[in-house]
Amino acid sequence: MYTVSKRLEVSASHQLKLDYPSKCQNLHGHNWIIIVHCRSKELDHNGMVIDFTIIKEKIHGRLDHQHINDVMGDINSTAENMAKWIADELGETCFKVEVQESEGNIATYERD
Ligand SMILES: Nc1nc2c(c(=O)[nH]1)N=C([C@H](O)[C@H](O)COP(=O)(O)OP(=O)(O)OP(=O)(O)O)CN2
Numbered sequence: 367m368y369t370v371s372k373r374l375e376v377s378a379s380h381q382l383k384l385d386y387p388s389k390c391q392n393l394h395g396h397n398w399i400i401i402v403h404c405r406s407k408e409l410d411h412n413g414m415v416i417d418f419t420i421i422k423e424k425i426h427g428r429l430d431h432q433h434i435n436d437v438m439g440d441i442n443s444t445a446e447n448m449a450k451w452i453a454d455e456l457g458e459t460c461f462k463v464e465v466q467e468s469e470g471n472i473a474t475y476e477r478d
């Protein structure tokens with residue numbers, strides 16, 4: 367099994383939809399650190415699990431300097447939901463995504 371990991375930095379804005387009062391409902395921003403992990407038993411004909419540049423285009427290209435709520439539509443822009451959304455964007459080869467919102471706040475999504 368081969369594994370590749372790609373670290374991305376995404377500067378963007380969001381606001382959470384919550385059923386309790388919170389400062390996080392206000393428009394604010396983060397410099398998210400996102401680590402994407404992809405794996406495959408076989409390499410493609412280019413000798414890759416997935417091209418790092420493709421990961422950057424698909425994720426950084428969609429999220430950086432955007433309003434995350436607009437990109438994710440009806441999905442609440444929590445770090446947990448962002449991690450799942452990123453995994454779904456990349457497809458089956460992506461088995462784990464870590465989303466770090468700030469130094470102490472990290473969410474991880476892993477496929478079963
Ligand atoms: N489980 C989750 N909890 C929270 C999320 C989330 O995505 N998943 N997100 C937020 C907000 O986005 C908010 O911006 C972060 O809140 P907070 O922890 O207060 O963030 P700080 O950067 O101020 O954290 P410090 O620990 O004070 O540095 C809230 N909760």
Ligand SMILES: [Zn+2]
Nearest residue numbers: 380390394396
């Ligand atoms: Zn936030």
